[in-house]
Amino acid sequence: MDIRSFYERDDVSRVCPGVKDTVTRRGLKKQKRLLNDTIKNLHEKFTQEGNSVSYSLFCRLRPFWVLPAMEKDRHTCLCAVHENTGFIANAVKNAGLIDCSDTQVLASRNMCESYNLRCADNECNDCNRTGVQLCRTPTETQVQFWQWKKGTKTYVRDGEQHEVKITAKVLKTMSEGDAVDKLLSHITSFKKHWFVLQHQSKQFQENKRNIQVDECVVHVDFSENFNCRFHEEIQAVHFGGSHDQASLLTVVLYTCKESPVSCCTISANLEHGPIGIWAHLKPVLSFVCDQYPAIRHLTFWSDGPSSQYKRKGNFFRLCSDPFSAGFTSVSWNYFETSHGKGAVDGIGATVK
Ligand SMILES: [Zn+2]
Numbered sequence: 001m002d003i004r005s006f007y008e009r010d011d012v013s014r015v016c017p018g019v020k021d022t023v024t025r026r027g028l029k030k031q032k033r034l035l036n037d038t039i040k041n042l043h044e045k046f047t048q049e050g051n052s053v054s055y056s057l058f059c060r061l062r063p064f065w066v067l068p069a070m071e072k073d074r075h076t077c078l079c080a081v082h083e084n085t086g087f088i089a090n091a092v093k094n095a096g097l098i099d100c101s102d103t104q105v106l107a108s109r110n111m112c113e114s115y116n117l118r119c120a121d122n123e124c125n126d127c128n129r130t131g132v133q134l135c136r137t138p139t140e141t142q143v144q145f146w147q148w149k150k151g152t153k154t155y156v157r158d159g160e161q162h163e164v165k166i167t168a169k170v171l172k173t174m175s176e177g178d179a180v181d182k183l184l185s186h187i188t189s190f191k192k193h194w195f196v197l198q199h200q201s202k203q204f205q206e207n208k209r210n211i212q213v214d215e216c217v218v219h220v221d222f223s224e225n226f227n228c229r230f231h232e233e234i235q236a237v238h239f240g241g242s243h244d245q246a247s248l249l250t251v252v253l254y255t256c257k258e259s260p261v262s263c264c265t266i267s268a269n270l271e272h273g274p275i276g277i278w279a280h281l282k283p284v285l286s287f288v289c290d291q292y293p294a295i296r297h298l299t300f301w302s303d304g305p306s307s308q309y310k311r312k313g314n315f316f317r318l319c320s321d322p323f324s325a326g327f328t329s330v331s332w333n334y335f336e337t338s339h340g341k342g343a344v345d346g347i348g349a350t351v352k
């Protein structure tokens with residue numbers, strides 16, 4: 001596989017959604033992408049996929065618009081599982097108890113293979129006891145770290161009280177011993193999370209590589225970065241505030257013959273539930289019908305926040321709308337929450 005296209009793969013790097021997230025070199029302006037992992041790990045991934053190239057050449061062939069993620073970038077779009085495990089690992093490392101705070105390294109030290117369901121599920125007898133190598137014995141000294149916690153917040157709009165689910169950043173304080181225990185339980189769940197991510201990305205790649213003649217793969221995402229807003233705790237403000245906003249649904253259509261087609265629908269309605277999703281998808285479905293009359297099957301892929309796509313209302317519409325539009329079979333696949341980004345993010349950036 002070509003190294004440059006490997007760097008641009010959605011499981012290797014992600015598009016920065018902002019208008020200003022561009023880099024220009026020798027007159028060539030490109031939308032910035034951030035690597036999802038260290039170059040060292042990605043080189044390993046590349047070789048594991050059956051390619052052979054030296055580390056230095058691999059580094060040299062990185063496209064200039066694909067950048068390693070800086071600490072500040074990492075604060076925007078990672079999921080709560082990644083962030084919470086990272087926060088606590090950093091605190092335990094800063095206390096001088098462990099030598100490494102990289103969550104994937106910590107997880108892989110507790111797995112025979114990182115891509116093995118039995119190891120990830122803690123069902124493998126060789127690696128089901130999570131442990132970390134401690135540099136010294138933990139004491140009663142207190143350590144502090146941040147954690148994302150789910151909660152609810154109420155706000156008033158049009159004289160009515162509304163409740164929204166929010167995720168707030170909470171500062172935790174506990175003894176070194178307790179922090180180590182907590183880290184171990186985080187690593188245990190991280191193993192599963194990591195496996196699921198790798199598996200979903202593999203399935204998505206596979207699906208795109210083997211598209212059937214009558215199939216269209218539809219990758220959808222609401223462009224406004226729901227999770228980032230969530231984390232910043234401004235969701236209540238956002239939904240309760242001014243109405244001069246729009247929701248954008250970005251879609252990438254993959255078919256077996258042509259190169260991917262990007263679409264974006266815009267609405268003044270900020271509804272992100274099933275009604276919103278299918279109102280946005282309606283023109284997309286007719287576009288597919290018009291452009292590709294041979295398509296009968298739709299395979300959807302989306303991020304998995306429960307408030308949006310993973311709801312019974314969505315399934316109900318999935319079982320009716322595409323069929324009235326003339327399709328004969330459908331399926332919907334989910335990425336782990338906050339990990340369903342990719343090409344769709346880039347469209348949002350362009351439109352904004
Ligand atoms: Zn994650």
Ligand SMILES: [Zn+2]
Pocket residue numbers: 111112113118119124125126127128
């Ligand atoms: Zn194992």
